[in-house]
Amino acid sequence: MTQQAGWYDDPQNPDNLRYWDGVQWTDHTSPKQKPNLEQAGRAIAAEDGWGTAPGAQQGQGQQGYGQQGYGQQGGYGGQGYGYGQQPGGAQPPYQGQWQPMPGAGQQLAAGRPTTPDGQPLAGWWHRVGARLIDGLLIAIVGSIVANVVVPGVWGDYVDWFMEAADPATAGAATNLDPPADLLARISTWSLVVAAVGMVYEIVMVTLAGGTLGKLALGLRVRLREQAGKIGWGSSILRALVYQVCGLFTPVAVLNVLWPLWDAKRQALHDKVARTNVVRVR
Incomplete structure (x- = not known):
């Protein structure tokens, strides 16, 4: 199924986002903005019922940002921000990837006119x-x-x-x-x-x-x-x-x-x- 156009993890550089135009990857990239890890950790702790238990910080370090919780699973719970796995070649992005972020297109275009979803317009x-x-x-x-x-x-x-x-x-x-x-x-x-x-x-x-x-x-x-x-x-x-x-x-x-x-x-x-x-x- 064809994935909707938007900004997704760059299959060539995990530190960037790349624009998928609905048909193929384009040459337009933008630095990835990761969420504040401290705030994200507190949110995960509250959601999982860790609260302020003595072992909360240790669990947060091992499960929230460890290799399994943060890298291989593609983000929090395997479907949140998806900084782990990447699609190869020109394959369309999968649902677990980073989803289009408001303002990403405008940041990349640096003042250039874009479509509502952030794709640069032709001169x-x-x-x-x-x-x-x-x-x-x-x-x-x-x-x-x-x-x-x-x-x-x-x-x-x-x-x-x-x-x-x-x-x-x-x-x-x-x-x-x-x-x-x-x-x-x-x-x-x-x-x-x-x-x-x-x-x-x-x-x-x-x-x-x-x-x-x-x-x-x-x-x-x-x-x-x-x-x-x-x-x-x-x-x-x-x-x-x-x-x-x-x-x-x-x-x-x-x-x-x-x-x-x-x-x-x-x-x-x-x-x-x-x-x-x-x-x-």
Whole structure:
């Protein structure tokens, strides 16, 4: 069963906490803050009925903080704070580990914006870089697919333009508006490229947690209130709003710039889908 996102014992360093994003371990760590041992000992003594008996201090030293009570059993009673055993590799944390502590994410982020459960949000430049990588990939793949669907459209456009711009053939009243059939083919070509881009984003974000550009830069898309991969519905809504914003240049520019001043670092399509772009490394 997948463990919920949060701060858990670092499998590589028992003195640290490491953030589990619901899918895998991230590179974000924070020093572990152990409870005050003296206060914890008194609490255990009171709970077990030791009270102020003469042997209380000796029992507390042997059972409360000994190797069996504190190290191997993973904390007080084997399920409290869990400073003992660690999961290996990339396995998810188990229930007996240290559970998310309020403020741990804010301490790690040191003022950087985070999701409500403490995962750092992606910076604006990282998001732009990921979009540039994705835009190049979509332009290449989309053009190949569109040229199969609408073959020769740009060759016909160049031929028409050269003929229309030539005074010897067009005359004095040169008309630079393409004929209706050529405009229809160009529109179809553009729609195919847009459809390729939308399908690419929906599939990659849903199945892999991010597009190839985001994966390359250590970014992931998640719901703001819930870690892990988003579902098909949220992914489709997010991609659809992004495409609609792109139809109007002022709105497209506003959508790209919006995370710069937004407290949650959400673009407009993130706000509609209730998502965040986060950093995992």
